[in-house]
Each structure stands twice: as C-alpha cells, then as structure tokens.
Amino acid sequence: MATDAECMALAIREAEAGLGEGGIPIGSVLAGPQGIIASGHNRRVQHGDPIAHGEMDCLKKAGRLRSYRGLTLYTTLSPCMMCTGTIIQFKIGRLVIGENRTFGGNEELLRSRGVDVTVLDDARCIAMMEKFQRDYPEVWAEDIGE
Secondary structure (H helix, E strand, C coil), X not given: CCCHHHHHHHHHHHHHHHHHCXXXXXXXXEEECCEEEXXXXXXHHHHCCCCCCHHHHHHHHHXXXXXXXXXXXXXXXXXXXXXXXXXXXXXXXXXXXXXXXCCCXXXXXXHHCCCEEEECCCHHHHHHHHHHHXXXXXXXXXXXXX
C-alpha cells in the first residue's frame, strides 16, 4: 500500500508533467489497499477537452472498476464542482487535497456526503498554482468557468 506522502508526490509529478505539456498543473492519483491504481493530470488545454480535469483523467485511466469504496483519491488542488460530483457519484470514501488556498473547492459538500477529506496545505502545491494563476490568468479563468 502506498503512503499518503508517496501518492501526493506522484500527484505533484503529474501536475508538473501537465505544466510541461503546456497545460494546467493539477495532478491526481487513485489508490487503495492494493497500491496505486492510476494517476493523471489536467489535459483541458492539451486535448481541447473541457472536462479533462486532473481527477477525471486519473479516473479515466483507472478504467471501469466494480467499486470505488475503500479507495482514496489524491489531488493537488481542491476539486471543482464537476470533480466533486464524480467523487460523490462513485462513492470514493477518502479524498486527500494538496491545497485549497488558490481555489476553494467543495470540501464541506464532500464531507456532508460522507467523504473523509484531508487538506495537506502543501507548500509545493500552493507555489505551483500561485505561479500558474499569475502567469496564465486567462487559462485559469477558463478552467474554472469564469
């Protein structure tokens, strides 16, 4: 079984890979007792796909699973409403968020639906998103639907 630190480190590497491809630096990992199942990153810009958020890319790579119960989703940034809905829909029981300072997601909604939510307040995640938001404000605004 991978640790929270290992999974978040992989999510950060995924975010960095997305940035290196000219995209938005948000990475995600899905893991469970069997270890890491999948990882992915935001590919909206690279694929011209409005729903290719980091969490969605990760879940797509995980493929069809019989159940998501007992799994943990890691994300470098607090999830948007679309990704929050997906977490609730698939009954993913645990969510570990790198940071929620640069984008306040939907932690309270997730908790109200029984999801165990942990926010790490990770300095690497904060610095990466602050720099991206400063350098590419138009792309960021598009990603969050503004």
